[in-house]
Amino acid sequence: MPYIARADELPEIAQRGGLVDPRADHQHAFNKRISCRDVTDFISNTAEVSPLELRDKKAAARHTADNKSRLYKILARTNELNRPFSVRGAEQPISDLLPGLVVSGGLSRSPAFDCNPVVSHWGDRTDEYSAEDPNATVRLTSTWNTIHVRGEGLNRESPHGAPCWALKSHGISPIESGAPKFSQQYDSENDTLTTTVNLARRADTEKTQGVLGAASSISWLRNARVADAVDCAVGLLADAATLLEARDKVVTSGNTEKLDFAEVRPVDMPSWANARKPLAPKLSGVADSPDQVTDDLFAAELCQGPIINTSIFSMSVGYNRGVYGGSISGLWSIMDSAFVLDYSIGVHNSAVSDRLSFAFAEVTAAAEASASAGPHIDDIRIVKGCNYGCLRQKTIIEDDDPIESAPCMVVWNDLDRLARYKLADAVFCHVYYDSGGGEQMAAIAGLGCVAHDWIDLGPDMMCGEVSNIIPSLTRGSLEEGPLAEVYARLIGAMIWYRNNDPYNPAALCLLFTHWWQLSNCRHRPITLLGRTDFGVEAAIAPIMPEGRPELEHFRASGTRVERGQGPMSSSEERLKALLATDILPQTRGVVDHLVNPVLDYVKGADTLPAETEFVGHVLSAELAYPQGQKILELWDLAIVMWECGAMWGAGIAGLCYTHTGKVNCDRARHDLADHTWT
Structure with missing residues (x-):
């Protein structure tokens, strides 16, 4: 039932929203193999069997019998490949994430492997400008030809397969002076796409413990696109190590620390931001929603192990089915599930941490067994493995003798470097790889993380987190005007x-x-x-880009922001137009249980739904088919929620958090408790 939100005291139901947040020791599923229906569907439908052949009942029966045999073989191979974190050598700091032999190769993502209604985006990026990297010392060049591959997995839109870019050649050479960091050329006569990236060598330190060198060496060997994506993660770790050291000095001294690429500054939290205190606490990252819709979804998706946890399911199956659609997303989901578990808990729990190595070993085994998608799976597991390895090391640095927190912010002076840093921090390196690379894709995958960092702005500053991008986009201001402009620019990019x-x-x-x-x-x-x-005054109109959003589109520049009834009416009209169509029932569930109540609240109603009333409906909508229709409907609903000002209110409330405790205390660390956040 909805609760009365406009009350001075925090209602009991709002304290946790009906959610439960047991720690890892009390969630027995965390010690089991991670699996879901998409994983089984993909492994059981490799290119040895065409999905079209399964219309014959006898063929389907034989296929079902073969499924178990194929799965047993992959699990046996997984056990052979698995190299737990606890037994890795210092000379191979990410070997638990990248088992097996890595060789040059590669294949682009396309509807051959999922049901997104698009072909590979790689050929789209042939005319894009990319600035020079003055620190680059190595040029990597890969050439690609188109091939047609058969469909694998339970693809719903392209069982016959589709064109893909396959690696033809790959080499390393010295850079050319003045060359852009990223460039592509397409030779139509020879059907050859040439990708060139210029990258810097980064030296490891005592804090990075060999991870920079290991990730660079592996990715440079694979192909230029993988190397470009992994370079974002390597840059993240190198810069984060520097920022965290500077952050500790700022917290201790109260003085600004200036770096060559950013400033770390102490912060006075904005007095103009108002919310009723106390605020509901952030939860650990492994919380559960004990509602029937979510439970039914877990059962329908054949979830096993940690994926049965709502927080983990959301990050893995919900997110990956949303972005990728097809059953190959199950492979990405088990890697992401293991990462969430490791990020929230694993640094302090070796048994939980070993879930990560097993998941990557299983995906490696699946790649070996996949006739068509294998090279693509290898690309993604390498990108993800390096991304997670760098994030894990960042977490280790954060948790190494943390000091008492004090508010601070980071203001970058290089948007390109920031965008690449952030897309890696948000675990989007593989999405950057899929989208084609270059500055514009870094802009939307990296600076588009305003959607992520807006809600976290207050908590991040309060606990000394160094990765929130919004202060950089407001040019260091926490005044309402620049914040509203950055918010409006995000809506424009979404539209x-x-x-x-x-x-x-x-x-x-x-x-x-x-x-x-x-x-x-x-x-x-x-x-x-x-x-x-x-009220209605919270609604914010979009600031539209002139074309595809560039890096500078996301940064405040003094542009006037329209607020109030105009954007509120626009959001209502968008919702009305959507509801006039034959929307998916899962989308209807989100409208009824979340969007409509939120719109009513912004317009003056007193009630809001508890989280257990809408979480299951959101997850169901993310998983729905047809993929293309689902995506368009969820775009419209997301734009409605931002334009009407609902997300503005959530972010402003977050600016009112107070924190008592150690830096970076916002996940399932031993020192996280309800009383540390109010």
Whole structure:
């Protein structure tokens, strides 16, 4: 039942929203193999068997018998490949994430492997400008030809397969002076796509413990696209190590620390931001929603192990089915599930941490068994393995003798470097790879993370997190005007992609970040909204880009922001137009249980739904088919929620958090407790 949100005291139901947050020791599923229906579907439908052949009942029966045998073989191979974190050598710091032999190769993502209604985006990026990297010392060049591959997995839209870019050659050479960091040329006469990236060598330190060198060496060997994506993660770790050291000095001294690429500054939290205190606490990242819709979804998706946890399901199956659609997304889901578990708990729990190595070993085994998609799976597991390895090391640095927190912010002076840093911090390196690479894709996958960082702005500053991008986009200001402008620019980017390139994977990572935050049982934006009394004046109109959003589109520049009834009416008209169509029943569930109540609250109603009333509906909508229709509908609903000002209210409430405790205390660490956040 909805609760009265406009109350001085935090209602009991709003304290946790009906959610439960047991720690790892009390969640026995965390010690089991991670699996879901998509994983089984993909492994059971490799290119040895065409999905079209299964219409014959006898063929289907034989195929079912073969499924078990194929699965047993993959699990046996997984056990052979598995190299737990606890037994890795210092000379191979990410070997648990990258088992087996890595060789040159590669194959692009396309509907051959999922049901997104687009072909590979790689050929789209042939005319894009990319600035020179003055620190680059190595040039990597890969050439690609198109091939037609058979469909694998239970593809719903392209069982015959589709064209893909396959690696033809790959080499390393010295850079050319003045060359852009990323460039592509297409030779139509020879059907050859040439990708060139210029990258810097980064030296490891005592803090990075060999991870920079290991990730670079592996990715440079694979192909230029993998190397470009992994370079984002390597840059993340190198810069984060520097920022965290500077952050500790700022917290201790109260003085600004200036670096060559950013400043770390102490912060006075804005006095103009108002919310009723106390605020509902952020939860650990492994919380559960004990509602029937979610439970039914777990059963339908044949979830096993940690994926049965709502927070983990949201980050894995919900997000990946949303972005990718087809059953291959199950492979990405088990890697992501293991990462969420490791990020939230694993650094302090070796048994939980070993789930990560087993998941990557299983995906490696699946790649070996896949006749068509194998090279693509290898590309993604390498990108993800390096991304997670760098993030894990960042977490280790954060948790190494943390100091008492004090508010601070980071303001970058290089948007390109920031975008690449952020897309890796948000675990989007593989999406950047899929989308085609270059500055524009880094802009939407990296700076589009305003959708992520807006809700976290207050908590991040309060606990000394160094990765929130919003202060950089407001040029260091926490005043209402620049914040509203950055917010409006995000809406403009969302509308541009919805209208012009709605299935672009880099844009979809922004879209499904919005829905992930509403279903992950951690960030709690609707409960935060309920601690504010903004009305129609909270609605914010978009600032539209002139074309595909560039890096500078996301940064405030003093542009006037329209607020109030105009954008509120626009959001209502968008919702009305959507409801006039034959929308999916799962979309209808989100409208009825989330969007309509939120719109009513912004317009003056007193009630809001508890999280257990809408989390299952959001997850169901993320998983729905047809993929193309689902994506367009969820674009519209996300834009409605941002334009009407609901997300504005949630972010402003977050600016009112107070924190007592150690730096970076916002996940399932031993020192996280309800009383540390108010």
